Amino acid sequence: MTVEEIIKPENLTYKKSPLLTDAPMHYCPGCSHGTVHKILAEVLEDLNAQENSIGITPVGCSVLLYNYIDIDWIEAAHGRAPAVATAAKRLYPNKHIFAYQGDGDLAAIGTGEIIHTCNRGDNVTIIFINNGIYGMTGGQMAPTTLLGMPTATTPYGRDPKLNGYPFKVSEIMAQLPGTGYVTRQAVHTPGAVRQARKALKKAFEKAYAGKGTSFIEIVATCSSGWKLSPVDSNKWMTENMFPFYPLGDLKDVE
Amino acid sequence: MRELRLMKGNEVIAEAAIRSGCDAYFGYPITPQSEVMETLMELRPWEATGMVVLQAESETASINMVYGGASCGKRCMTSSSSPGISLMAEGISYLAGAELPALIVNVSRGGPGLGTIQPSQADYFQATKGGGHGDYHLIVLAPAAVQEMHDFVFLGFDLAFKYRNPVMILADGVIGQMMEKVELAPQRPRWTDEEVVQLNGSWAVTGKKNRDRHIITSVELDSLKFENFNKKLVEKYAKVREQEVRYEETLCDDAEYLIVAYGTSARIGQKAMELLRTEGIKAGLFRPITLYPFPEKELAARSKQLKGILTVELSAGQMIEDVKLSVGHQLHVEHYGRMGGMIYTPNEITDAFKKMINR
Ligand SMILES: Cc1ncc(C[n+]2csc(CCOP(=O)(O)OP(=O)(O)O)c2C)c(N)n1
Numbered sequence: 146m147t148v149e150e151i152i153k154p155e156n157l158t159y160k161k162s163p164l165l166t167d168a169p170m171h172y173c174p175g176c177s178h179g180t181v182h183k184i185l186a187e188v189l190e191d192l193n194a195q196e197n198s199i200g201i202t203p204v205g206c207s208v209l210l211y212n213y214i215d216i217d218w219i220e221a222a223h224g225r226a227p228a229v230a231t232a233a234k235r236l237y238p239n240k241h242i243f244a245y246q247g248d249g250d251l252a253a254i255g256t257g258e259i260i261h262t263c264n265r266g267d268n269v270t271i272i273f274i275n276n277g278i279y280g281m282t283g284g285q286m287a288p289t290t291l292l293g294m295p296t297a298t299t300p301y302g303r304d305p306k307l308n309g310y311p312f313k314v315s316e317i318m319a320q321l322p323g324t325g326y327v328t329r330q331a332v333h334t335p336g337a338v339r340q341a342r343k344a345l346k347k348a349f350e351k352a353y354a355g356k357g358t359s360f361i362e363i364v365a366t367c368s369s370g371w372k373l374s375p376v377d378s379n380k381w382m383t384e385n386m387f388p389f390y391p392l393g394d395l396k397d398v399e
Numbered sequence: 400m401r402e403l404r405l406m407k408g409n410e411v412i413a414e415a416a417i418r419s420g421c422d423a424y425f426g427y428p429i430t431p432q433s434e435v436m437e438t439l440m441e442l443r444p445w446e447a448t449g450m451v452v453l454q455a456e457s458e459t460a461s462i463n464m465v466y467g468g469a470s471c472g473k474r475c476m477t478s479s480s481s482p483g484i485s486l487m488a489e490g491i492s493y494l495a496g497a498e499l500p501a502l503i504v505n506v507s508r509g510g511p512g513l514g515t516i517q518p519s520q521a522d523y524f525q526a527t528k529g530g531g532h533g534d535y536h537l538i539v540l541a542p543a544a545v546q547e548m549h550d551f552v553f554l555g556f557d558l559a560f561k562y563r564n565p566v567m568i569l570a571d572g573v574i575g576q577m578m579e580k581v582e583l584a585p586q587r588p589r590w591t592d593e594e595v596v597q598l599n600g601s602w603a604v605t606g607k608k609n610r611d612r613h614i615i616t617s618v619e620l621d622s623l624k625f626e627n628f629n630k631k632l633v634e635k636y637a638k639v640r641e642q643e644v645r646y647e648e649t650l651c652d653d654a655e656y657l658i659v660a661y662g663t664s665a666r667i668g669q670k671a672m673e674l675l676r677t678e679g680i681k682a683g684l685f686r687p688i689t690l691y692p693f694p695e696k697e698l699a700a701r702s703k704q705l706k707g708i709l710t711v712e713l714s715a716g717q718m719i720e721d722v723k724l725s726v727g728h729q730l731h732v733e734h735y736g737r738m739g740g741m742i743y744t745p746n747e748i749t750d751a752f753k754k755m756i757n758r
Contacts, residue, residue, distance in 0.1 A: 196608040201467070202616075211614045217604035219470040220616035222493050225463035228455065232467030232475070233604075235451045236422060237592075240606060258463070261456040 162186040164195055168212045175368030175375025178207050180332040181274060184342040185245070186214045192349055198241035199233050201226040205247035206280040224255025227262035230269040241353055243270035249279045252288040252314050259318075266323025266357040270348045273314060273360065276367040277386060284370035288312040291385055296370070311389065318360045319395040325356030327396040331364045331387070333379045344394075356398060364390050402583045408548045408575045412478060412504055412568075413438035415552035416450075420587040421502075422473035423451035425464035427483060430516040431572040432506035435478045448589050458483040462490030462503075469499040470615040472595040472603025474556050478504035480572075481522050482513060484530070491565055492531025495632075496617030498602075500559035502552065503537075504568045506575035509740045517740025518572030520662060523717035526569045527691040534629055536636050538566045538643060539690040541661040545579035547688075553584060562639055563602070569690060571713065573663040573742070636692075645688035646697055650676065654683030656756060657701070658748070659722050660711040661687050668711050671748035682752065690718070695725035702726040709755050711748055712736045731758070 150156060164186040172179045189198055195216055202210045204223035211218035221229040226244035234242040251259050251273050259271065278296055279285040285298040289311050293302040303311070319327040326348055330341035341363060348359035364386050366378040373381055406414065412435045416424055426436045436454060444450035451468075455461040461477045468475035479487065484505045494501050505526065509519035526539045538558050540551045548570060555566040590598065596605050604613050619625040649669060651657065660668035665686040675682040685701060687694050702708070708730060710719040716734035723732050735751035737743050 196606045198606065199471070199604050208618060211612075211616065215607065215612050217607045217612055218614045218616075219467060219604055220497075220614065220618055221466070222463060222489055225459065225466070225490070228460040228463035229467030229470070231453070231460075232423060232425065232451075232464035233471055235453065236468050236471050236473050237606075257456055258460055261460065 162190045164190050164215050166213055166215050170213060171209060172206065173369040175366055175378050176206070176280070177276065177332050177363065177365030178274065180338060181272065181363055181365070182210060182213050184332070184338060184345055185272065187342060188346045188349060189214065189216060189241075191346055192241065194241045194349070197239070198243070199237065201229045201233070201242075201244040203244070203246040203250040205250045207245055207247065207274065208281070210245055224250050224253070225258055226250070227255065227258040227269070227271065231262050231265070231267045234267050234269050241270070241349055243272060243349070245272045246274065247280065248273070248275045248277065248287040248289040252312050260321070263318050263358045263360060264321045264323045266325070268352045268355050268357065270352045270359040270361065272345070273362040274365045275314070275362055275390065276365040276370065278367050278370040280367045280370050284367070289314070291389060313390065315360060315362045315395050324358045324360055324396060325398045326351045326359040328394045329362040329364060329390060329392050331382070331392055333366070333382060362390070364392065404581055404583060405578055406545060406581050407434060407578050408545045408570065409434035409506065410438045411545050411548045411581050412552060413442065414583060415549040416476060417442060417444040417448060418584050418586050419553045419556055420448070420474060420589040421450055421476055421556070422589055423453070423464070423468045423475045424477065425453050425455050425461040425468070425475070426477050426479065427455050427458050427461050429480045429483045431508060431518070431575050432478050432480050432504070435504065448586070450589065458486040459490065462487040465501045465503075466490055466494055466497070466499060469494065469501045470497070470604050472599030472605060473590070476502035476504065478506065480506050480508045481510050481519070484522065484525065488531040491537065492533050492535060493617050494565040495531070495535035495537070496533060497615050498563040499565065499615065500556070500563050501565045502555040502559055502568070503565060504570065507569065507571045509738065515740040516572070518663060518713060518742065519738065519740060520571055520664060520713040521715070521717070521738065522569065523690065523712070523714060526567050527693070527721070535632060536639070536691050538562065538564060538639060538692075540566065540568050541688060541690050542568060542570050542574055543662050543665045543686060545574065545577060546581050548574060549581050549583065553587075558643065560599070562635060564635065564639070569662070571663050640692040643689060644692050644694045644697065646694035647686040647688060648701070649684040649686070651683035651685060651701055653681055654704070655681040655706050656752070657683050657685050657705055657708045658711055658752065659685045659687070659698070659708055659718070661690060661718065663742075664711045664713055667743060667745055668748060670745035671752065674745055674749050675752060680756070687718070693721045693725065695721065698722065698725040702730050705730060707731040707733070707755055709752050710734050711743070713742065714738060731755070
């Protein structure tokens with residue numbers, strides 16, 4: 146096929162979601178945030194939710210997510226997105242309300258807000274990016290940092306005596322009666338992206354249908370923070386993160 | 400027909416919230432204001448007006464829920480007392496930084512720390528000078544009667560939306576717990592979602608429909624842009640100082656000396672002033688109603704005829720700094736206060752007043 150043939154509309158097999166803006170993303174090469182943003186835009190498009198959704202952005206690398214997807218956004222204080230989402234959902238019960246958070250935002254400073262939002266069963270979707278590190282502030286330890294993993298604040302590797310243990314957030318959320326759907330996904334291969342996209346759509350649908358909080362964890366890479374190339378990051382994630390944070394559904398209430 | 404009732408200050412906050420068309424209250428229990436949420440839960444406004452009432456897991460969550468609700472263009476509020484307000488400081492700064500309208504009630508108690516559950520006015524600095532980080536101000540209303548607890552809920556919401564800025568009602572444990580006659584306003588309907596779009600649709604997140612997307616945020620990484628935003632806030636506060644000063648003068652026209660006091664202290668100060676008058680001392684009472692903006696020009700104008708001012712506060716002396724800034728250093732200004740939950744009698748104030756006169 147020539148280029149001219151490829152770009153004919155009838156040969157188009159993939160297109161950029163119109164909900165993705167043209168703003169160049171600020172992410173480092175190999176970062177998972179951009180891929181998750183892309184499937185998020187696609188899911189919102191699938192659900193025809195552009196006019197009917199409000200997203201909450203965190204403090205972390207994805208703080209500027211509102212530049213990339215063309216819907217209404219609220220930028221929350223560090224860790225507080227679930228509380229912000231709770232209020233928005235209670236005031237607009239017929240809208241899709243979701244929060245997008247990193248592991249420092251959600252599992253450290255915002256532990257209280259996420260647990261209580263999930264425990265109240267507020268019908269919102271939580272997208273949790275677990276890259277095992279604080280990307281934005283320069284690669285410090287996160288609650289989800291694996292044992293032995295070096296970071297800026299655990300230069301000799303995470304030592305449980307000094308730093309405690311990595312935190313399995315989805316397992317905790319799955320125990321709470323307020324969650325309706327808890328799943329752990331990744332976006333490191335085209336197949337994983339397709340699967341994550343399906344799970345994300347389901348998460349939105351279930352929260353919208355009033356089945357309780359949907360919690361979708363994405364085990365993610367942070368090449369800069371991990372000090373690995375994008376390819377090696379995916380490899381490291383597959384070999385080290387997945388055994389501790391296994392992918393799949395943890396809870397799916399009818 | 401006028402609707403008169405005998406009510407506690409805290410209960411009135413709840414009643415007035417419903418009647419003002421408030422969309423949501425988020426709070427966390429703390430003495431001496433827990434009756435606000437208790438009353439709301441008992442009244443179940445979600446059945447009558449659709450108002451949301453939610454007990455949050457902390458004051459941090461409460462204020463961020465207010466932030467979320469305010470972002471939606473809705474009338475949202477919280478109430479707490481001093482330690483809880485400290486916990487809200489971050490969220491209040493974000494509200495100011497994102498230019499969001501919200502109502503925060505502080506029924507203050509003695510501090511620092513866990514302090515005491517007894518009344519105090521030691522949160523003046525926190526309320527008027529910041530409390531959270533960054534260059535911002537709250538509009539601060541100081542009720543001195545249960546009726547004003549009611550009225551300032553309405554006024555507070557109106558000012559909050561007029562300026563897109565958080566407003567604080569700074570009360571204290573006395574006003575919160577005290578029972579007085581109050582005239583209740585008729586129910587003001589809550590805005591419908593369509594009205595929210597009409598009224599606040601230029602900035603609120605209501606779903607991106609037939610317009611560019613709205614982003615509620617306080618972050619701006621371009622320094623020049625952020626300086627310009629700071630300048631915009633400065634202009635807003637200048638306008639607030641120009642237009643929203645409220646105060647009350649009692650027997651000030653022929654006064655040689657003033658008591659300057661707000662809230663509960665103004666009530667006790669009023670009695671002290673009456674006692675001084677019976678002794679032939681020309682005392683007047685100047686009561687700031689807005690603590691920010693402080694009635695500086697008005698107090699300065701009045702000070703021209705004065706020989707001295709006694710500021711009376713349930714604190715170590717906080718408002719006195721604004722009084723001194725207003726009247727300058729030529730005039731003698733003295734502080735009389737009690738702390739830790741102790742409250743002065745009118746006679747204690749008259750004693751302090753006479754000492755000041757004789758200095
Ligand atoms: C109250 C507060 N404390 C600390 C920070 C600094 N800070 C910004 S982002 C961040 C961590 C972000 O890490 P994570 O949530 O894992 O997201 P990532 O950047 O990895 O996507 C921290 C500590 C802040 N902005 N606010």
